[in-house]
Amino acid sequence: MDKFVIRGGNPLLGTVRVSGAKNAALPAMAAALLTEEPVTLENVPQVRDIETTRRLLAAMGADVELGYGRAQHRTTICCRSLASPEASYELVKTMRASTLVLGPLVARCGTARVSLPGGCAIGARPIDLHIKGLERLGAKINQEHGYVEASAKRLRGAEIIFDKVTVTGTEDVMMAATLAEGTTVMENCACEPEVADLADLLTKMGARIEGAGTSTIRVHGVSKLHGAKHRIIPDRIEAGTFIIAGAITGGDLNVAGCEPTHLSVLLQKLGEVGLKVAHHGDSVRVLSEGNLKASDIATEEYPGFPTDMQAQYMALATQAAGTSVITENIFENRFMHAQELVRMGANIKIEGRRAVVRGKSPLSAAAVLASDLRASASLVIAALVAEGETIIDRVYHIDRGYEHIEEKLRSVGAQIRRIGEMLPKKIAAPLVKA
Numbered sequence: 244m245d246k247f248v249i250r251g252g253n254p255l256l257g258t259v260r261v262s263g264a265k266n267a268a269l270p271a272m273a274a275a276l277l278t279e280e281p282v283t284l285e286n287v288p289q290v291r292d293i294e295t296t297r298r299l300l301a302a303m304g305a306d307v308e309l310g311y312g313r314a315q316h317r318t319t320i321c322c323r324s325l326a327s328p329e330a331s332y333e334l335v336k337t338m339r340a341s342t343l344v345l346g347p348l349v350a351r352c353g354t355a356r357v358s359l360p361g362g363c364a365i366g367a368r369p370i371d372l373h374i375k376g377l378e379r380l381g382a383k384i385n386q387e388h389g390y391v392e393a394s395a396k397r398l399r400g401a402e403i404i405f406d407k408v409t410v411t412g413t414e415d416v417m418m419a420a421t422l423a424e425g426t427t428v429m430e431n432c433a434c435e436p437e438v439a440d441l442a443d444l445l446t447k448m449g450a451r452i453e454g455a456g457t458s459t460i461r462v463h464g465v466s467k468l469h470g471a472k473h474r475i476i477p478d479r480i481e482a483g484t485f486i487i488a489g490a491i492t493g494g495d496l497n498v499a500g501c502e503p504t505h506l507s508v509l510l511q512k513l514g515e516v517g518l519k520v521a522h523h524g525d526s527v528r529v530l531s532e533g534n535l536k537a538s539d540i541a542t543e544e545y546p547g548f549p550t551d552m553q554a555q556y557m558a559l560a561t562q563a564a565g566t567s568v569i570t571e572n573i574f575e576n577r578f579m580h581a582q583e584l585v586r587m588g589a590n591i592k593i594e595g596r597r598a599v600v601r602g603k604s605p606l607s608a609a610a611v612l613a614s615d616l617r618a619s620a621s622l623v624i625a626a627l628v629a630e631g632e633t634i635i636d637r638v639y640h641i642d643r644g645y646e647h648i649e650e651k652l653r654s655v656g657a658q659i660r661r662i663g664e665m666l667p668k669k670i671a672a673p674l675v676k677a
């Protein structure tokens with residue numbers, strides 16, 4: 244199993260480029276199930292979850308080409324025939340976002356069989372809201388032997404009010420509604436940029452969608468969708484991770500190829516913490532002159548402070564003078580990184596959904612364990628300022644969502660190396676046919 248070895252102390256200097264958003268690319272790949280024609284996606288990040296989705300679609304009979312390098316992260320997916328509209332437990336258990344295929348499959352094939360995901364390191368994460376939404380569209384749903392089975396002759400437009408804001412739930416139901424008969428009105432939708440990006444792709448495929456990116460989405464169903472070409476938006480969480488990495492090291496880092504408007508709340512918060520943050524075009528420059536001040540955050544749905552940046556912010560808070568209270572409102576168990584940060588010398592107390600971080604604490608290298616994707620990122624950030632050589636185990640979590648993070652960090656001055664196996668060579672090859 245791969246590990247990262249990181250020697251702290253170097254300020255990050257220079258420019259680092261952001262990849263395409265994993266959480267936009269995953270639903271976009273699922274959207275290709277809605278048409279018989281090829282869908283080409285550009286700026287798809289080279290991360291493990293994308294490879295898992297390729298395997299998921301290929302197992303259903305889709306033809307998936309993943310192209311990197313000179314092919315510029317282009318993926319072409321053709322779902323002409325879907326012999327087996329099913330997502331097996333083997334794949335779903337490794338990636339919960341696999342449930343994104345449920346809506347598109349039942350809309351396109353009239354039937355779908357998708358494994359229930361079960362809990363994960365950050366919380367219970369049920370999919371009841373996806374199921375309720377599809378039932379409102381007329382799908383018959385059965386749950387048996389750990390699988391959800393959905394069927395419908397043709398889905399019918401309906402009014403759906405989500406009990407709680409859900410990102411992939413909004414995406415799943417929106418995809419299904421594109422092929423339903425009549426109009427669907429969805430209320431209390433997720434407003435994340437990834438939802439709007441998916442709607443952009445679906446619109447290019449011939450869907451009629453209004454309001455994506457706001458809490459009310461209207462979908463006027465059509466009988467057929469066609470192929471399209473789409474460029475995935477930049478990854479705002481990867482950008483935010485680099486910005487905090489630059490900040491904690493006292494560096495001067497330019498994070499290029501991002502969309503600063505997607506980072507507004509984070510950038511404002513970093514200003515309060517005492518960092519100099521400026522954006523120009525598609526770049527954000529972060530400059531730290533030390534003397535960070537504590538500041539509280541509470542995670543919220545977009546446009547609030549993202550739960551996917553909470554762990555990285557906690558690492559930064561350990562280096563700020565004073566007490567920062569971090570409240571996690573989205574997931575019930577997303578503080579697994581806190582105990583690892585404590586092992587590195589941080590002063591953090593967990594009280595239910597709140598973490599109280601008292602800084603500034605000098606961090607010292609330790610052997611630590613990554614528990615999920617963003618927790619791993621937080622440990623990498625902490626290790627960049629820790630005294631000595633930190634060893635982070637189970638970095639396969641970070642490979643799920645960060646493209647070659649160690650190479651990118653090394654290019655701006657970090658001392659980081661991977662020991663163990665690199666990403667599988669076959670997904671790094673120029674063109675791989677499924």
Ligand code: EPU
Pocket residue numbers: 266269339340366367368369370371372373374407408409410411412433437550551573574575616617644
């Ligand atoms: N929820 C339900 N029922 C449902 C769906 C969600 O109760 O049917 C609850 C969840 O348990 C959670 C809350 O609603 O408490 C919000 O969950 P949401 O459905 O929005 O999360 P998700 O769609 O499963 C996406 C991202 C996550 C990100 C969250 C929140 C993708 C592929 N994943 O997950 O990303 O944390 O939204 O912003 O888009 C990550 O990239 O590391 C990651 C975990």
